[in-house]
Amino acid sequence: MNKAKQAGADKVRRVVEPVVQDADLYLEDVTVTLAGSRSVVRITLDLPEDALGNLGLDRVAEVSRDINTVLDTSNAFPGAYTLEISTPGTSRPLTELRHFKRARGRIVRLALQDGGTVEGRLADVEDGNLLLTDAPVESVALADVVRGAIQVELKRALEVDLGPEMAVDANPGADAPHDEEV
Numbered sequence: 001m002n003k004a005k006q007a008g009a010d011k012v013r014r015v016v017e018p019v020v021q022d023a024d025l026y027l028e029d030v031t032v033t034l035a036g037s038r039s040v041v042r043i044t045l046d047l048p049e050d051a052l053g054n055l056g057l058d059r060v061a062e063v064s065r066d067i068n069t070v071l072d073t074s075n076a077f078p079g080a081y082t083l084e085i086s087t088p089g090t091s092r093p094l095t096e097l098r099h100f101k102r103a104r105g106r107i108v109r110l111a112l113q114d115g116g117t118v119e120g121r122l123a124d125v126e127d128g129n130l131l132l133t134d135a136p137v138e139s140v141a142l143a144d145v146v147r148g149a150i151q152v153e154l155k156r157a158l159e160v161d162l163g164p165e166m167a168v169d170a171n172p173g174a175d176a177p178h179d180e181e182v
Contacts, residue, residue, distance in 0.1 A: 008032040012041055015076040016067050020045060023063040024161040025055070026098075028088055032077075039081040043067065046088055049098040052105060052161065054085045094148030101125050107134075113144050119151065 003174055013030045020027045028044040045063065047055050064085045094100050094108065100122065109119045110130070119137020129139045 008025065011076040012043070012071065015070055015074045016043065019066045019070050020063065023059070023066070024048065025059075025063060032038060035082065037080065039077070040084060041071070041077060041081050042084045042086070044086055044088055046102065049101040051102070052103070061088065090150045090152055092150075094150070097125065097142065100130060100142065100148065103148070103150055107153060108132075108148050110140055110148045111146045111153055112140070113146055132150075 009030045009032045012032065013027065014020075015026050026046045028046045029042075030044075031042045033040050033042070035126055045055060045060060047053070064083070067085065067160065068083055071081075087131050088099075090106075092099065094103055100108075103122050104124060106122055107119065108122045109117060118132070118135055118137060118140055120132035120137075122130060123133050124131045125142070128142050130142055130145070131139050147178070
């Protein structure tokens with residue numbers, strides 16, 4: 001990122017960080033890019049590292065209004081801009097200790113310095129070690145991890161969204177008679 005863009009991102013960060021902290025959220029990233037005659041200000045928010053679960057859209061919308069207000073009333077960003085606010089999502093690479101702490105309870109795939117990989121459910125992070133369940137090892141030193149990634153669990157997501165009492169039919173109507181025109 002060039003110096004002007006970085007300076008703009010730093011100004012935005014200084015202005016919006018108190019609003020994000022007041023909302024008990026974490027300011028993950030701020031980027032500023034040029035899109036034609038307008039600038040695009042992208043802000044990535046997350047829950048604090050000790051929180052479990054995901055940052056909901058209602059909460060993002062609520063803090064987005066406050067961020068928009070503070071940016072409009074400050075001189076941090078002159079000229080026209082488009083504000084985009086998002087969360088890191090499951091595709092975020094796990095590169096920092098806080099990312100691993102946020103991934104507790106999720107299945108993670110870890111690429112190790114020795115070239116191997118380990119996959120398991122991240123139970124906790126203690127004393128620089130990632131504690132795993134459902135894995136071939138019980139723990140991996142964070143210092144041995146080159147990169148990590150959350151593995152998406154579709155079955156678990158469906159159970160959470162629909163509730164355990166709801167059955168999901170992967171092939172609805174398969175047993176129903178079909179009327180075909182010839």
